[in-house]
Every structure is written in C-alpha cells, then in structure tokens.
Amino acid sequence: MVLIGAFLLGGISGIALLWTDDxxxxxxxxxxxxxxxxTEIAGLSAAAQKMPLRNPFSYAHETIAETSPAIENSxxxxxxxxQSVSLAQPSPASTPPxxxxxxxxxxxxxxxxxxxxxxxxxKGTEGAALSVGETWEGHxxxxxxxxxATLETMSGSITVARx
Numbered sequence: 001m002v003l004i005g006a007f008l009l010g011g012i013s014g015i016a017l018l019w020t021d022d023x024x025x026x027x028x029x030x031x032x033x034x035x036x037x038x039t040e041i042a043g044l045s046a047a048a049q050k051m052p053l054r055n056p057f058s059y060a061h062e063t064i065a066e067t068s069p070a071i072e073n074s075x076x077x078x079x080x081x082x083q084s085v086s087l088a089q090p091s092p093a094s095t096p097p098x099x100x101x102x103x104x105x106x107x108x109x110x111x112x113x114x115x116x117x118x119x120x121x122x123k124g125t126e127g128a129a130l131s132v133g134e135t136w137e138g139h140x141x142x143x144x145x146x147x148x149a150t151l152e153t154m155s156g157s158i159t160v161a162r163x
Contacts, residue, residue, distance in 0.1 A: 104139065106149045106160045119149045121160075 102124030110118045110129070118129050119141055128136040132144055139158075143150035147162045 106162045109146055117144045119144050
C-alpha cells in the first residue's frame with residue numbers, strides 16, 4: 001500500500017514539474033514625449049532671479065497704485081514680465097486694534113469610571129481638560145458641577161456655565 005502511494009505521489013510530482021504554463025502576452029508601453037513648457041515649474045524663473053516675494057499672510061495688502069513698474073524679463077522666453085512689489089508700511093493709526101481676548105467657556109463635563117469629574121474648558125481655538133485643583137492659563141479649577149465650573153484667577157473667582 002505504501003509503495004503504491006509513493007509511486008502515485010512521484011508520478012503526480014513528475015507531471016507537475018513537466019507542466020508548462022500558457023505563454024503570457026507581453027505589453028510594452030511607449031512613452032509619449034513631454035512638451036517642453038510642461039516641465040518648467042511655475043515661479044521657477046522668479047526664484048532664479050532672487051526677486052523679493054511678498055508675504056501673502058501679512059496684514060499689509062498692497063493695491064495696484066502701491067506696486068512699482070514692471071521689470072523686463074531678461075530671458076526673453078515669451079513669459080510675461082515680472083513685477084517687483086513694494087509693500088507700503090501701514091501707519092500706526094491704520095493698524096487694526098488687537099482683538100479682545102476670547103472668553104473662557106465650559107464646553108462640557110466628563111465623569112470617569114472612578115467618579116472624578118473633568119471640566120473641558122475652551123478659550124478661542126485652544127482648550128484643556130482640567131480636574132479640580134489643576135491650572136490652565138492662569139485659571140485654577142476650584143469647583144465643578146454638571147453644568148458649571150468655578151475658577152480662581154489673579155483678579156478673583158469666576159463661574160462659567162456650560163454652553
């Protein structure tokens with residue numbers, strides 16, 4: 001019985017070794033030529049000339065009257081001429097006043113598995129999770145209920161209600 005099993009196993013293995021797969025078709029992709037204008041990075045010529053760039057995030061936004069005349073493009077590569085921009089410094093009177101500080105709000109109260117309450121406080125886009133006795137931005141949490149938190153600051157005690 002063992003001899004017959006070994007003979008069958010050897011025969012199946014020999015057939016598997018001699019088996020040839022179907023030939024697969026090989027696909028060759030042809031590269032298309034890239035146009036010369038598509039390879040240039042936008043703004044590369046301005047960076048190569050080391051022209052000062054304006055800060056798009058500044059409060060001083062210039063108008064067309066505040067820009068200087070156009071500088072001729074030295075390469076002559078068909079691109080429109082670049083413009084040099086001079087930013088006018090805002091006068092102290094035109095500087096907008098600083099916004100008032102964001103109010104402190106109680107965004108929620110969480111109770112953990114041990115029964116300890118944690119206040120989720122927010123001030124503008126910042127926030128913190130405090131338990132009683134912890135301090136954040138000069139505010140120390142002294143008392144906490146489900147709907148309000150009592151905080152102590154340098155100027156006194158305040159109570160904020162849940163929003």
